[in-house]
Amino acid sequence: MSVKQRIFPTPESDPDTEAFWAAAKTGKLMIGSCKSCGEKHYYPRGMCPHCGSSDVGLVQSSGKGQIYSYSVLRRVDPPYAIAYVTLDDGPTMMTNIIEADLDALSIGQKVELKFSPTADEDGAPVPTFKPA
């Protein structure tokens, strides 16, 4: 287990994403959902990147998924695992794998959401994942 945890920079919200970050503060991971074509997207945004509709909203993700790819950056202190996780709900998102043996990660490994606090304690947490 990695004893040291990197400090996550606090994400800046904007009018496009403030609902996402407000939900994050309540422990909910939201993904973009298009009411026109029915497709999900990530990151959430004001238009559907699949069909072009602006009739989009947020839906809550189950927070379960699997590792699509990952890499442990070794040349920094502490080392950390960046990853793309494919949510069971569809989209693949960039994240970090936390609370894990960094030498025992694998593609396809099942993971689950655990928000991590960020540098500014009043700021939003970021969606990270730990082994399920």
Added chain:
Amino acid sequence: MSINGKAYIAGVYEHPTRKAVDKSLAQLHAESALGALADAGLSKNDVDGYFCAGDVPGLGALSMIDYMGLNLRHIDTTESGGSSYLMHVGHAAEAIALGKCSVALITLAGRPRAEGMATGTAPRNYGSSSPDVAFEFPFGPTVVNMYAMCAMRHMHEYGTTSEQLAWIKVAASHHAQHNEHAMLRNVVTVEEVVSSPMISDPLHRLDCCVISDGGGAIIVTSPEIAKSLKRPLVKVLGVGEAPKGQMGGKVDLTYSGARFSGATAFEEGKVKPSDMKYASIYDSFTITVLIQLEDLGFCEKGKGGAFVSDGNLIAGTGKLPFNTDGGGLCNNHPANRGGLTKVVEAVRQLRGEAHPAVQVANCDLALAHGTGGSLGTRHGASTVIMERE
């Protein structure tokens, strides 16, 4: 309408510096411009079109135009990272074909070493107005761990190995030994690459390119002007450009925009991958080369590992000599943007002006390909196919 045959590359220059503490950024651009103009046999007053990307100082092209005292009728500041300069060749050919300019100057320069920039392992933040930053920057995406994730996935899907990736560095090092300006001139072995320190799994230190200051420039002209000069004729046959991103969460790290830019360029050039005698392939990392070779059609998707192995990219012995200057992996990666030097070495090969130890015999068709941004998030890809006339 096509640009095939409508423009020629008349001049190229690669700045010899690799650490430019004694030169300003503007000076590096200007010295590169003058070098390419001298190579073509033209002067700065002949230039009527200027092409540059985000590495220039000042607002767009304006400060460099003023610095060099250019009188222009065409300006293009297409910015797509390291692929920008290949796009510029295409855009210059388009502008020349339409009569918008007749002598196009493209410059690149940068001094990341002199400025002490943490290039590979520090997260890059393009600013909070960039819509992806809040969803990516907190997780520490760096140049190296993003490409590492591409390599990890490619290994998972296709069984690609670190030893196969290492062959790409080995080939580059075989070429760099003959380049007096190259930063890394020692020939390395597969064992040395895979036993170099792990930077970001599965990429080792020797899977990474060099970090260098420097620059370069390209002159593209109309056929009439090219034929009036005393240089060998290098014709632009076909160009292609394509972006690729995360597609709203349908992430696929196993291929790049080269799949599209290459197909476009080959179609316009009316040639195919197997016709190429030489290829300059963007090489920020070994995995970058492997993925792009597959996407450009030099081998099947997933077979890149076997294709690059056993010296197949080494001039003189391999089927596809690549990056005979040593590339970004061993020679030069000025401004963290390797696209322009890809065109420079391809032109040297087509003119017969590469180092004799790496010159490809009868090199009449060559390809240069660049990537800008990151294969791990979003990038621009551009392909230029050239013919020695």
